[in-house]
Amino acid sequence: MNNIFNFDKNSIKIASEFLISGDVIAFATETVYGLGADARSDKAVSKIFKLKNRPDFNPLIVHVNSLNEVFNYVYKTPLAIKLAEKYWPGPLTLILERKKACKISLLVSAGLNSIAIRIPNHKPFLNLLNSSKIPIAAPSANKSGKLSPTCANDVRDDFGDNIKMILDDGFTKGGLESTVIDARNDNPILLRPGLISSEEIEKNLKVKFLMDNNIIIESPGQLLRHYSPNSKLIINSTLPQDNDAFLTFKNIKPDKKFSGIQLNLSKKGNLEEVASNLFKMLRKVDKKNPNKIVVAPIPDKGVGRAINNRLQRASNQNGY
Ligand code: TXA
Numbered sequence: 001m002n003n004i005f006n007f008d009k010n011s012i013k014i015a016s017e018f019l020i021s022g023d024v025i026a027f028a029t030e031t032v033y034g035l036g037a038d039a040r041s042d043k044a045v046s047k048i049f050k051l052k053n054r055p056d057f058n059p060l061i062v063h064v065n066s067l068n069e070v071f072n073y074v075y076k077t078p079l080a081i082k083l084a085e086k087y088w089p090g091p092l093t094l095i096l097e098r099k100k101a102c103k104i105s106l107l108v109s110a111g112l113n114s115i116a117i118r119i120p121n122h123k124p125f126l127n128l129l130n131s132s133k134i135p136i137a138a139p140s141a142n143k144s145g146k147l148s149p150t151c152a153n154d155v156r157d158d159f160g161d162n163i164k165m166i167l168d169d170g171f172t173k174g175g176l177e178s179t180v181i182d183a184r185n186d187n188p189i190l191l192r193p194g195l196i197s198s199e200e201i202e203k204n205l206k207v208k209f210l211m212d213n214n215i216i217i218e219s220p221g222q223l224l225r226h227y228s229p230n231s232k233l234i235i236n237s238t239l240p241q242d243n244d245a246f247l248t249f250k251n252i253k254p255d256k257k258f259s260g261i262q263l264n265l266s267k268k269g270n271l272e273e274v275a276s277n278l279f280k281m282l283r284k285v286d287k288k289n290p291n292k293i294v295v296a297p298i299p300d301k302g303v304g305r306a307i308n309n310r311l312q313r314a315s316n317q318n319g320y
């Protein structure tokens with residue numbers, strides 16, 4: 001069966017009908033591919049958890065296409081408005097308090113009284129939200145714990161024919177997930193680093209993140225081992241052995257003679273380029289079943305923090 005379709009007007013019409021009838025579909029966004037369903041329907045949302053094999057205590061992000069709609073579901077805060085004005089539509093997810101009469105399924109927020117919500121910056125996805133008139137709950141379209149998908153074939157590799165449609169818009173622009181921020185109080189709290197760095201937000205909006213010695217307060221359900229390839233992953237190393245794959249950065253060379261597969265995350269040393277290549281290249285070398293995947297050190301600043309967060313989780317051997 002071919003379930004990969006161009007993300008165009010025609011397929012958006014069919015996809016809207018699937019969403020309206022409570023089905024799950026996958027689609028491109030500006031960050032990673034998402035696996036979405038009607039956020040108001042317990043039945044539709046529970047299908048996402050089941051397909052991904054996701055623990056039910058790990059809440060999902062709701063995607064909508066206007067600020068008005070956001071504030072139908074969650075309470076406004078001055079900080080949320082400030083962040084929304086600067087970064088929406090875009091790769092920023094806000095955690096806000098659920099309104100009393102809110103129609104979003106409680107399964108989406110794993111029973112919490114907050115909701116994670118964002119307006120994506122991706123034309124076809126916004127068209128899908130417009131056409132279906134449905135708030136779409138969507139985690140990344142990968143099996144729980146595995147590498148996030150940055151193209152339609154990645155989604156197909158994980159789910160095969162178990163989803164009716166994968167709306168294809170090539171490789172995603174960002175390559176990494178949105179930044180998740182708790183915006184319920186005066187100071188933002190970083191729950192998951194992402195494409196927009198906390199440094200950038202502090203500089204642009206003159207706000208200060210609440211952080212205890214830079215310890216990131218975790219989102220519920222974030223697992224220690226996550227985003228993992230099948231092969232063993234070693235990070236911050238320049239010592240690959242011959243049957244390994246080596247992901248390097250800028251002009252970093254292996255310490256010893258190395259004849260295995262080698263890819264450069266960014267020859268220019270550009271961290272946005274590393275973000276867009278990270279999951280793509282990890283998936284690519286993982287398919288070749290190397291002994292190990294070795295990744296060179298990546299600077300821990302700006303979007304580099306999100307990159308290192310994913311790499312650390314991906315390399316964690318301690319399971320959950
Ligand atoms: O870029 C993205 O954010 C992608 C695209 C599809 O939008 N989605 C994504 O979803 O990465 P997912 O499910 O892989 O990650 C959602 C993150 C998790 O870390 C989860 O714990 C957190 O958001 N989250 C969701 N609801 C929350 C809530 N009510 N409170 C705190 N954290 C929450």
Ligand code: MG
Pocket residue numbers: 139140148
């Ligand atoms: Mg995910």
